[in-house]
Amino acid sequence: MAASPRTRRQVPEVIVHATTRSLPAVLAAAALTVALAGCGSGGDGSGATSGGAPTTAAAPAVTKDDALAAMVPASVSSDGKLVFGTDASYPPNEFTAPDGTTIIGLDVDLGTAVAQKLGLTPEFQNSQFSGIIPGIEGARYELGISSFTINDERIKTVDMVSYFSAGTSLAVASGNPEGITPDNLCGRAVGVQAGTVQVDDVAARSQACTAAGQPAIAVTELQQQTDVTLALTSKRIVAMLADSPVVSYAVTTTSGAVEVVGEPWDTAPYGIALGKSQGQFAQAVQGALQAMIADGSYAAILQKWNVSNGAIATSEVRS
Incomplete structure (x- = not known):
């Protein structure tokens, strides 16, 4: 990954884990x-x-x-x-x-x-x-x-x-008809924004798939997150990984077409x-x-x- 991706936007040789602290x-x-x-x-x-x-x-x-x-x-x-x-x-x-x-x-x-x-x-x-x-x-x-x-x-x-x-969250079509989770993405079409930590995340998951004898993840990498969300709502992909607030926002602005699966990580x-x-x-x-x-x-x-x-x-x- 280049030196300027997000956590979307993160370069994770070392992924930092930190929980949100309570406010005063x-x-x-x-x-x-x-x-x-x-x-x-x-x-x-x-x-x-x-x-x-x-x-x-x-x-x-x-x-x-x-x-x-x-x-x-x-x-x-x-x-x-x-x-x-x-x-x-x-x-x-x-x-x-x-x-x-x-x-x-x-x-x-x-x-x-x-x-x-x-x-x-x-x-x-x-x-x-x-x-x-x-x-x-x-x-x-x-x-x-x-x-x-x-x-x-x-x-x-x-x-x-x-x-x-x-953190990173997983989004799928509302109702999750394929029963997708972060742990069963092998062989599935998953979208991420270019230059983000999610690129590294999905690449590592795909490598784990092939190492276990399963098909690689079919990754769609787009320049803008809005295009990734559109790819999901138009069913060109079956899941997307993005920062947790971005995924939550997609849920509220896609007329119920998208839902979050599980809790955010990293x-x-x-x-x-x-x-x-x-x-x-x-x-x-x-x-x-x-x-x-x-x-x-x-x-x-x-x-x-x-x-x-x-x-x-x-x-x-x-x-």
């Missing part, structure tokens, strides 16, 4: 407040809550923190913008609105709030996923927020700030990526996220997108 009382209370205001609640262990499609509510306003803003390097803050690279093909994390141009999603709301906390205006640029980390290294983007899983391979080239926890944190050797920039981003966790705005954003089960209690810098 103030965060739980904030989430409850939003739920009482009319958002769905509940959970299925998938990294997303089961309250239906995300609401159209605006993300909560976040105020500037002068101390954190002062930690941002002048090379970043001088133009007043914070430029993010993102691959807008992975709902509900990052995708395009019905107008076809506006980028929306969980990561966009969180990135916008981080920028506001640092006193900057966010700008999200749509990029092929594999080009985001090279774009950070080449100074095209100041940050990358695109469901990147934190792993040892990535932090060789970028620093990463944790903000969410997700749960690990997502991270915002940024270049190395930039003074206190990573600490500023981490501080912004931690402040949002403390004031409840983080919980409100996750609740908006029905992914509260992926919340983390503490944001950390990995470098």
Whole structure:
């Protein structure tokens, strides 16, 4: 796998296992407040809550923190913008609105709030996923927020700030007429997005199939996750592997055509990526996220997108 896949988006020489931690009382209370205001609640262990499609509510306003803003390097803050690279093909994390141009999603709301906390205006640029980390290294983007899983391979080239926890889930046609499970995929047509950890996952499963004398998995690898989901709903494949919030979102937005099988596996944190050797920039981003966790705005954003089960209690810098 190349150096920039997701956990979708992960390079797993070593797969990191981490369970979602409980939020402090103030965060739980904030989430409850939003739920009482009319958002769905509940959970299925998938990294997303089961309250239906995300609401159209605006993300909560976040105020500037002068101390954190002062930690941002002048090379970043001088133009007043914070430029993010993102691959807008992975709902509900990052995708395009019905107008076809506006980028929306969980990561966009969180990135916008981080920028506001640092006193900057966010700008999200749509990029092929594999080009985001090279774009950070080449100074095209100041940050990358695109469901990147934190792993040892990535932090060789970028620093990463944790903000969410997700795993891999299996989706099949509603009713699961073929009785598909993660352990009986041999010989079946399974879809994954290119450049994701699911590519490695399905390859390892396919190798295990052939080693046991069974047929290999017939893998369909597509450039965009939305195309993988379409392949499943149009019955060109019988199953897909993707990040848990993405699979849960597909369930809520395909008119009952898709369902999740079992529980997610290989749960690990997502991270915002940024270049190395930039003074206190990573600490500023981490501080912004931690402040949002403390004031409840983080919980409100996750609740908006029905992914509260992926919340983390503490944001950390990995470098």
